[in-house]
Amino acid sequence: MPPLASAQPRTAWWRQLYWQVLTAILLGVLVGHFAPQAGIALKPLGDGFVKLVKMIIAPVIFLTIVTGIAHLRELGALGRIAGKAFLYFLFFSTVALLVGLAVANIVQPGAGLHIDPATLDARKIADYAAKAHDRTIAGFLLGIIPDTLVSALAGGDVLQVLLVAILAGIAIALVGDRAQPLLDLFESASAVVFRITAILMRAAPVGAFGAMAFTIGQYGIAALGSLIALVATFYLTALLFVLVILGLVCRACGFSILRLLRYLAPELLLVLGTSSSEAALPGLIAKMEAAGCAKPVVGVVVPTGYSFNLDGTNIYMTLAALFIAQALGIPLSWGDQFLLLGVAMLSSKGAAGVTGAGFVTLAATLSIIPSIPVAGLALILGVDRFMSECRSLTNFVGNAVATIVVARWEGALDRVQLARALDRRGEDAAIEEA
Template sequence: MQQNVSAATALPHIPFYRSLYFQVLVAIFIGAILGHYWPDLGIAMKPFGDGFIKLVKMIISPIIFLSIVTGLAGMGNLKGVGSVVGKAFGYFLFFSTLALILGLIVANVVQPGAGFNVDPATLDPKAVASYADKAHETTVTGFLMAIIPTTLISPLTQGDILQVLFVSILTGVSCILIGEKAAPFVKVCESAMGVVFRMVAILMKVAPIGAFGAFAFTIGKYGLGSIVNLAWLVGTFYATSLIFVLVILGAVCLLNGFSVLKLISYLKAELLLVLGTSSSESALPSLMDKMEKAGCARPVVGLVVPTGYSFNLDGTNIYMTLAALFIAQATNTDLTLGHQILLLLVAMLSSKGAAGVTGAGFITLAATLAVVPEIPVAGMALILGVDRFMSECRSLTNFVGNAVACVVVSRWEGKLDTERLHKVLGGHEIFEGEKHRFQD
């Protein structure tokens, strides 16, 4: 492999202006200028962003299905599957809880809502009524029942990530149990996966257009001035998320033998895409592809990344406790330690219950506040105007958290090509067709 890598690095680099990273960066800048100076025109660009996200969502279900089925079939035994799932969920539970606690601590120390002195009676509950209604629909029973699809193939057409995971794992386990008789089916899936990832490469060509449209709409609709009054809250959230990524996840990466900054640099194009579209789903296919190219085993990537998109929402968890306490402070609502512990426990459940729902961060916050009556749900109207800007930070933090989880779980499983990881994160180019020792 050393010879291949050396030969690859000798190849001339593509011009910077042809890189996805540069094109998306320029598109976001142009979108911001357009939205700021010509807001009506910026708002009119919304279909470009929506259209790109729809294109990506179109391809997510088959990518998850094919990756998981071929990955599990390649593992050859159920013990390996259980090991990956167990370690992944252990990781998700620990760091999701840590993110909730960090948000709680920062909110108590910084007090971003202090001094607002808002009377809850003056707030308009209708402004957040639609979110509260959706929150009531996300009960634990409803969440579990929603995982079961209507038919075996309906998840592939409806795009529900949890249902796709359920069917994919069920199919992969069936392939393991059947053994050699499933080989023709697995071979077809492997061939189909090559086609699907080529489609991803084609779709990524229009990513700058999607980022331009989405960002122009955000700035045109809400304006940079809308965050001035709540700048302290927004700034606190961004700073807290940065601490979580650089300090907490940075320490995790260091303990597992790699740098979080190099990982972020490796994923910079995808992160800009997430920033531009305010959706981590827009970069899900590319993340899975890059994690495999960086040395993570295909079965681990197929299980950890899609599952993490529903259960490892670090940015959303920080937001929930921080925003909840902001509302309490802004409305002069006194919360005891018992109330805050209850808030933490409820948030641990509600963050999973609304997984995959559009506007999940705001909806999970509504679901959490509904169970903690001391905090007025109508207080969410205070942050409705800046939620879009915080949504971008939530998505970025969630994205980085899932990338780190994928590498860490791969290492725990002994299925991480560390030599390849260090070369890729170090900026060395790898031949597209080159396989690493854990891929098959």
């Protein structure tokens, strides 16, 4: 990945992906509000774009990790990078859960609703509960192992692709010079795949337009109703987490969270429009490498972070669980709340960055907590879509920060290149130069 050029003619604003996606989102809101049926009919545009991006995610992750690990001179560096990454993930996942727990106890958004549990319609969340039933720890661990090496790439499961890529990268590094032709092939394939990604990103405004038009058309701006307090509390809590907690982490590492957000603006708008952080995963990999993070660090931290570093999902789980308990008038002792925190810590691992995954994870958590009925999920089902965007945005920013922090810990961060990248506005140059 070539570094960002220090002096490059600025693209006209209307040709920048940032403004195209932002305009598409605003148009989607207008269409969904004033012509809801037309907005609902546009759903395939958003779904189609997300499918296009998901199509490329497996090869992007595989090639990034394989080439990154194969270039490591010491395989011990791989274990060191992974160890530092998981240490970071564990700490900040716990912080996010505690933040959600604290805000729910202080604000108490569900207090005063006095909903009778007997009136809940459990049929509304039957499908989510069924999916949650399968989310056991053993099932999760066994699910990481693909049936074959090829099926991991064909199926597109991020953790399975990650496992196969790590094994392939280690094997190439161990074989040495004899595997150089294969490594050269993977390097060439990586350039082609990132060029495909750049082509697909041209359709991002269309996908964002369709997804936002559907969301507003289906649920309506006024659909938040009495649950506006929960949605507002979640957004403010996530904003507090990003600007204050992650902001302090960024400051300690010598850069500004606001400059990072500006640098990642096109990807953030894409996540907002599609409610899926997976849609921006290839862009995040390209941007982190362009910002001076070493390729092996990016290859390990970003894909694993998408399954194990879910700050937004963690805040959502504790906040939503306590909201349901408060709305149903179910008192939770501190012991119950810390049990909830511990279960959420385990159940959140492996949640994919796609729409609805956080809701399924919450269902899995509540199914283990006897104090809160799983049927209580029906209370927030109508507004979960609105919170999905915030979950994805927070997860995305958390993984960007984690990548830079781990690269700095590893001594694999080019600070001059990082400063140069963050000084530029968040355009799609990194992907176009890939």
